[in-house]
Amino acid sequence: MTAGSPSGKSILFVINEAGEFVELRRVALAAKQAGYSINFLFASASYVNLRQDRAFCRLNGFNDFFPGRSLRRSHLSRQYASISQDLDNGYAPHSLKNATRPRISKLAMWSALILSSISSPIIRLSSKLNAAANARKERRSNLFQPFNYARNVYNKIRPSLVVFGQEFPGSINSLLTRMCNNDKVPTLIIPFAVGTTKEMVESLSDKPAYDSDQNLLNRTAAKLFPHWVNYYADKKLLRLPGDKIILLEACGLAPEHPWIPNNSKVTRIAVESPEMLRYYQRMQFPASQLSLTGAAYDDILYNARHSETARDKVLRRLRLDNNKPLLVCAWPTDQYGSRNLPMEFPNYKALCNAWAKALAVVHRFTDFNVIIRPHPVTDPELLMEVLRPHRLHHRVTDIDTLELVPACDLFVACVSSTLRWATACGIPAINYDCYDYGYTDFDSAGGLITTNRYSAFVQAIESMTDNKEAYQAARAQQQACAKEWGLQDGDSMKRIITLIGELAPSSTPLTPSTQDNRP
Numbered sequence: 001m002t003a004g005s006p007s008g009k010s011i012l013f014v015i016n017e018a019g020e021f022v023e024l025r026r027v028a029l030a031a032k033q034a035g036y037s038i039n040f041l042f043a044s045a046s047y048v049n050l051r052q053d054r055a056f057c058r059l060n061g062f063n064d065f066f067p068g069r070s071l072r073r074s075h076l077s078r079q080y081a082s083i084s085q086d087l088d089n090g091y092a093p094h095s096l097k098n099a100t101r102p103r104i105s106k107l108a109m110w111s112a113l114i115l116s117s118i119s120s121p122i123i124r125l126s127s128k129l130n131a132a133a134n135a136r137k138e139r140r141s142n143l144f145q146p147f148n149y150a151r152n153v154y155n156k157i158r159p160s161l162v163v164f165g166q167e168f169p170g171s172i173n174s175l176l177t178r179m180c181n182n183d184k185v186p187t188l189i190i191p192f193a194v195g196t197t198k199e200m201v202e203s204l205s206d207k208p209a210y211d212s213d214q215n216l217l218n219r220t221a222a223k224l225f226p227h228w229v230n231y232y233a234d235k236k237l238l239r240l241p242g243d244k245i246i247l248l249e250a251c252g253l254a255p256e257h258p259w260i261p262n263n264s265k266v267t268r269i270a271v272e273s274p275e276m277l278r279y280y281q282r283m284q285f286p287a288s289q290l291s292l293t294g295a296a297y298d299d300i301l302y303n304a305r306h307s308e309t310a311r312d313k314v315l316r317r318l319r320l321d322n323n324k325p326l327l328v329c330a331w332p333t334d335q336y337g338s339r340n341l342p343m344e345f346p347n348y349k350a351l352c353n354a355w356a357k358a359l360a361v362v363h364r365f366t367d368f369n370v371i372i373r374p375h376p377v378t379d380p381e382l383l384m385e386v387l388r389p390h391r392l393h394h395r396v397t398d399i400d401t402l403e404l405v406p407a408c409d410l411f412v413a414c415v416s417s418t419l420r421w422a423t424a425c426g427i428p429a430i431n432y433d434c435y436d437y438g439y440t441d442f443d444s445a446g447g448l449i450t451t452n453r454y455s456a457f458v459q460a461i462e463s464m465t466d467n468k469e470a471y472q473a474a475r476a477q478q479q480a481c482a483k484e485w486g487l488q489d490g491d492s493m494k495r496i497i498t499l500i501g502e503l504a505p506s507s508t509p510l511t512p513s514t515q516d517n518r519p
Contacts, residue, residue, distance in 0.1 A: 009504055010037040012159040014150075014173060018049045018376070019417075020165025023192040025053075026296040027163070028062060030493050031500060036160075041153050042066040043146055043172050048377070063157075067149040071156050146172050154179055161185065161504035165192040167255070167264040169240055174253040177266055186503035187266040190296070190496065193417040194441050195261030196279070200239065201232035202437045206340040209241045217242035225249055230259045257283075267503060270295075270496055273424070275444065275484045291499050294492025297402055301425055302490040304406035314407040318397060320369045325409035327362055327465065330401060331355070331374040331383065332414035335435050344434065344454055351434055352386040358458050359412075360390035366465040372396045373404055410464050410471075415439055423448055424486025426479035428464055428471060432457040445485065447478030 011031055015021045021040075028038045040057050042050055045068040057064040065071070086097060150172040154162075162180050164173050167189060180187045204210040212222040212229060213236060221242035222229050228245050230237050238245060239258040248254040257263040260283050269285070271277045272295040280290055304310040315322050332355065334348040345351040363370045372395050374383055387393040397404070401418055405411055411422035411429040415437050422429040423445040431442060433452040442448045449460045463470045482488065487495075 009035065009160045010039060010157055011500070011504070012039045012041060012154065012157055012162045014041050014043065014162065014164050014176060015047065015053070016043045016165070016168075016171055016173070018047075018053075020192045021049065021053050023296055024163065024165055024190060025056060026493070027190055027496055029060065030296075030497050032060070032062075034497050034501070036500075036504075038062040039153075039157050039159065040064045041150060043150070065149075065153045067145050071152055147175050150176055151179065159185065161500060162187045164189045164266070166195065167262045167266065169255055169258045170244055170248060173264070174248075174255065177264055178253065181265060186268070188500070188503060189262055189264065189266050189269045191262060191269070191272060191276070194276070194420060196439070196441060197230070197259050197261070198439055198441075199437070200259055200261070201230060201237060202439070203338060204237055204239075205232050205235050210238050212236045212238050215242070217246070221245040225254070227256070228254075228258050268499065270499060272298075273420070273485050273487065292487075293495040293499055294487030296493055296496065297421065298424070298486050298488060298492035299490050300402050301406050301421060301486065302488050304403065305425055305488070306490075311407040314399065314403055317399060318369075318371060320371075325368050326407060327359075327368045327370050327410045327412065328401075328404045328408040329355070329359060329370065329372050330411070330413035330416055330418055331372055331378055332432075332434060333375045333377055334379075339435055341436065343436065349382065349386065352382070354454055355432075356386050356390045356392055358454075358461055360392060361458075362461060362465050363390075363392060363395070368410065368465045370395050371404065371408075373399070373401050412461070419448060420485050423478055424482050424488060426475065426482040428474035428478055430457065430460045430464065445478065445481055447474035447476070447481075449474070
């Protein structure tokens with residue numbers, strides 16, 4: 001039984017990338033209210049938001065683990081922890097509590113001095129030898145450390161349910177799923193993003209390491225394991241480099257269909273929308289694995305759309321006129337390092353200048369207010385440098401995109417999963433595919449304009465902000481298909497918690513309240 005869980009039911013949430021945590025933390029808050037003990041495992045010690053996400057865990061009483069953090073506490077460490085509890089959370093030194101200073105004889109003092117002079121060179125040499133040995137050991141263990149650590153965390157917690165944000169080949173998720181299946185522990189994927197095979201082939205087709213004809217190991221892997229092979233344009237591709245494929249197959253951690261996102265032997269997948277349900281069905285996922293629940297963010301969008309004050313609150317925080325329409329731009333991230341194809345602009349800064357120029361026209365010559373929401377990884381100095389000449393630097397905000405989308409009248413982004421939020425809310429959107437991925441994920445959303453050319457992007461913005469008839473037509477089309485992209489009844493979190501309860505029943509029959517669905 002895990003400490004702090006009155007029902008003895010413990011959930012382990014596994015985080016591989018930052019986007020997963022944003023979605024799963026909402027579920028964790030609701031699951032805690034429903035009586036579960038919550039644990040987060042960050043798959044890598046180099047996880048980009050480790051510090052801030054661990055702080056969120058501590059603030060909400062969640063246990064957190066990451067490779068490198070010890071899972072054992074010795075008798076001495078427990079003794080030291082007991083003493084430290086009386087030291088004002090680190091503000092008071094122990095010497096104030098232990099007021100008496102011991103008397104030391106001259107013999108003892110000189111003995112300690114002689115011992116120090118003799119042992120110091122030995123200790124320094126030993127430290128150097130240990131450092132070199134540890135470096136060699138670290139190089140050998142880097143590949144397996146996340147897997148070994150995940151196994152140890154699982155054995156320590158013995159969870160009643162393990163929850164993932166996605167599944168992909170080579171992740172620790174595969175190992176944990178296998179362990180859970182062996183122990184008859186249920187597993188659940190709560191997807192954090194739209195994932196398709198198209199994304200895989202686009203991101204890998206221009207990288208030599210994934211070309212099946214690149215080297216002997218790749219050719220061997222393609223021959224032995226043909227399910228790892230896929231074809232796109234004029235390329236014969238592998239989902240992973242050959243050496244990793246062979247290793248995963250040897251360890252029994254390979255998926256049946258490596259090119260299908262979330263292909264896994266998990267117990268259940270919490271499907272976000274009817275559109276995604278149809279996608280999983282086309283990819284031949286078994287019906288028993290799919291549960292249409294909606295997503296955690298659905299309820300936030302629903303509450304915002306059905307609140308008379310939600311939009312007003314956002315506009316007041318932004319100090320904007322409530323009578324003017326609002327354009328929200330999810331600023332594009334720098335993906336030049338992941339694309340070896342010729343781009344429309346020579347570098348990221350040039351691309352940013354082009355986006356700023358297009359938005360500045362809206363800001364200066366239309367009734368629309370413009371707000372820019374940068375991605376957390378965006379360089380703030382570069383962004384300010386780009387926006388200042390266009391007088392848009394004061395239009396940047398850190399308000400959660402999930403709050404901004406239902407408050408806006410037009411949403412602009414670059415191949416982002418956040419576009420489905422706008423579609424689910426019936427809000428016209430522009431998807432400028434400036435990295436030329438060619439995704440067709442949102443083709444069924446009639447009021448969402450997708451283009452991969454800057455001139456068409458500028459034309460689309462001008463049309464949506466200056467042509468009321470075109471805007472109203474796009475809005476009507478978005479509203480017509482909104483129900484296919486989200487379950488907008490305010491009960492998605494309840495369905496997710498109900499599903500969790502079916503997989504790992506809690507003795508505390510609670511359901512999440514509205515306030516637990518906040519970002």
